[in-house]
Amino acid sequence: MIAGLLDMASWGLVLAGSLVILVGTLGLLRLPDLFTRLHGTGMTDTMGAGLLVLGMLLQTTDWLIAVKLVLILVFLAITSPTTSHALASAALYGGLTPWRLSDRKDEP
Amino acid sequence: MRHALSLFLILFGLWLIMSGHYLGWLVALGAASAALTVWIARRLEAIDHEGHPLHLAWRGMPYWGWLLVEIVKSNIDVARAILSSPAAIDPSVFKIKAGQRDELGWAVHANSITLTPGTVTMAIDADGTFTVHALTRASRQGVESGEMDRRVSRLMGEA
Amino acid sequence: MFAAAAAALLVAMAMALVRAVAGPTVYDRILAVNAIGTKTLLMIAVVGFLTRRPEFLDIALVYALINFIGTVAVTKFVKHRHLGHPANLNGEGEL
Amino acid sequence: MIELIDVALLCMMAVSALAVLWLRNLFAVAMLAGSYSLMAATLYVVLDAVDVAFTEAAVGAGISTVLMLGALTLVPHEEKPSGRHALSGLVVTVGLGALLIYATLDMPSFGDAGAPVHRHVANRYIEDSAAEVGLPNVVTSVLASYRGYDTLGETTVIFTAAIGVLAVLGWGGRPGRRRPPADGETRP
Numbered sequence: 001m002i003a004g005l006l007d008m009a010s011w012g013l014v015l016a017g018s019l020v021i022l023v024g025t026l027g028l029l030r031l032p033d034l035f036t037r038l039h040g041t042g043m044t045d046t047m048g049a050g051l052l053v054l055g056m057l058l059q060t061t062d063w064l065i066a067v068k069l070v071l072i073l074v075f076l077a078i079t080s081p082t083t084s085h086a087l088a089s090a091a092l093y094g095g096l097t098p099w100r101l102s103d104r105k106d107e108p
Numbered sequence: 109m110r111h112a113l114s115l116f117l118i119l120f121g122l123w124l125i126m127s128g129h130y131l132g133w134l135v136a137l138g139a140a141s142a143a144l145t146v147w148i149a150r151r152l153e154a155i156d157h158e159g160h161p162l163h164l165a166w167r168g169m170p171y172w173g174w175l176l177v178e179i180v181k182s183n184i185d186v187a188r189a190i191l192s193s194p195a196a197i198d199p200s201v202f203k204i205k206a207g208q209r210d211e212l213g214w215a216v217h218a219n220s221i222t223l224t225p226g227t228v229t230m231a232i233d234a235d236g237t238f239t240v241h242a243l244t245r246a247s248r249q250g251v252e253s254g255e256m257d258r259r260v261s262r263l264m265g266e267a
Numbered sequence: 268m269f270a271a272a273a274a275a276l277l278v279a280m281a282m283a284l285v286r287a288v289a290g291p292t293v294y295d296r297i298l299a300v301n302a303i304g305t306k307t308l309l310m311i312a313v314v315g316f317l318t319r320r321p322e323f324l325d326i327a328l329v330y331a332l333i334n335f336i337g338t339v340a341v342t343k344f345v346k347h348r349h350l351g352h353p354a355n356l357n358g359e360g361e362l
Numbered sequence: 363m364i365e366l367i368d369v370a371l372l373c374m375m376a377v378s379a380l381a382v383l384w385l386r387n388l389f390a391v392a393m394l395a396g397s398y399s400l401m402a403a404t405l406y407v408v409l410d411a412v413d414v415a416f417t418e419a420a421v422g423a424g425i426s427t428v429l430m431l432g433a434l435t436l437v438p439h440e441e442k443p444s445g446r447h448a449l450s451g452l453v454v455t456v457g458l459g460a461l462l463i464y465a466t467l468d469m470p471s472f473g474d475a476g477a478p479v480h481r482h483v484a485n486r487y488i489e490d491s492a493a494e495v496g497l498p499n500v501v502t503s504v505l506a507s508y509r510g511y512d513t514l515g516e517t518t519v520i521f522t523a524a525i526g527v528l529a530v531l532g533w534g535g536r537p538g539r540r541r542p543p544a545d546g547e548t549r550p
Binding site: 010011014015017018019021022024025026028029034037038041044045048049052053055056059060062065068069071072075076079080082083086087089090091093094096 | 268269271272274275276278279282283285286292293294295297298299301302305306308309312313316321322324325327328331332334335338339342343345346
């Protein structure tokens with residue numbers, strides 16, 4: 001009974017995580033410029049990876065694997081904002097102008 | 109010295125977790141490699157209060173919990189912005205003044221802003237002014253309300 | 268279940284690859300490759316569970332670090348090559 | 363499912379390889395080569411070759427990208443259109459490719475226990491290396507102990523090559539090249 005519930009919860013988490021990853025990457029394709037696209041990958045790195053890893057955590061009984069899964073999340077949580085900031089600041093420094101709503105005419 | 113020791117313990121603990129083998133000879137090699145890394149870090153002068161802010165890990169539990177909820181909320185916000193037509197987004201660039209006193213507080217604050225999807229810290233000036241890019245109007249208001257600023261200040265023990 | 272996750276990651280990888288090919292700016296490509304890296308590390312974890320041998324998670328951990336260091340290094344390189352250009356952070360007024 | 367992952371990854375690798383040929387922007391080419399390596403590394407993990415995957419990620423996605431970027435500082439960003447198509451080159455490449463594919467037809471199928479590689483010393487490595495060498499990782503035992511002299515020779519060659527390259531490039535001895543950071547620059 002408990003095992004079945006855990007299995008269902010893990011199903012839900014993994015599927016939700018996959019969905020978040022898909023939506024975030026869709027943002028990478030659909031959004032109009034670099035600065036807005038950064039938010040899409042931010043979704044993948046935080047909630048997408050988080051839900052996916054949580055779902056995997058429920059599938060394992062080995063504590064070593066559980067610790068490694070949590071470590072993946074911790075590393076992502078530290079490195080993802082640093083990467084985003086480095087990219088945004090470099091793009092700003094390189095003279096890229098953020099897209100505004102008034103630029104929409106350029107978009108198909 | 110206290111920081112060097114804690115760095116050694118973290119590295120060695122990480123080694124133990126990753127290796128999964130607990131023979132005496134191998135564990136000794138792991139300890140030696142952790143010690144070598146600490147020695148190199150000392151030579152690089154990378155060991156200090158900012159290098160691995162352990163004091164924040166425990167005291168910050170309520171903050172990390174709050175941040176998690178914020179991340180989930182903003183994820184839903186960004187997902188809605190992506191899935192609805194591109195007209196739903198309204199990107200803007202604005203500046204806020206961080207209330208923290210030192211660079212570590214700024215780093216925590218700026219990283220928290222970036223970690224919540226929908227807002228990215230683009231630049232930090234020498235006086236603690238952040239330039240932030242926001243995807244939607246709601247995400248901009250979330251940062252401008254200053255709640256995160258207050259919470260980070262409390263986390264850093266400044267307020 | 269993990270098959271569905273693997274399929275989703277493959278589709279996401281393909282979309283990121285489209286962004287990497289299409290660009291248009293240098294930074295878009297860096298972002299796309301970074302996104303592919305994140306998906307790769309999740310993929311390795313998922314494949315481990317799919318084949319019921321999740322012992323290879325340390326490889327995913329190492330990938331997380333390589334991806335991070337690589338992206339920051341590339342970003343730094345791009346930024347410093349532009350060091351001689353007039354654009355700088357104090358010119359934000361034109362944003 | 364695993365076969366499907368293999369096929370999908372190979373397709374994406376083919377797409378990025380074609381894009382590398384197609385694109386003229388050299389920076390984009392360097393980035394795409396990096397993503398090609400990442401996908402190749404995933405493929406190796408799927409094929410259970412974890413050590414190879416790790417090397418591919420470190421060398422292919424890491425060091426080669428850095429080397430290509432280093433080369434990019436010395437050359438223009440755009441590839442010059444050459445205008446002429448070398449037909450002989452195409453013939454040689456396609457011929458060689460066909461020959462290689464023909465050669466793979468003779469190879470034992472993937473994972474075949476009766477393949478020649480699995481009938482020689484491999485069994486002894488797998489069964490006895492833990493007792494004979496005392497290391498948990500068989501690959502490490504093979505590289506560092508059974509083929510120790512071979513590895514010593516390899517590392518000597520690489521070390522010598524690195525010293526040679528450093529001697530040609532010069533190691534840090536160029537004053538005046540380093541600029542101080544501009545005002546207001548933030549550290550990423």
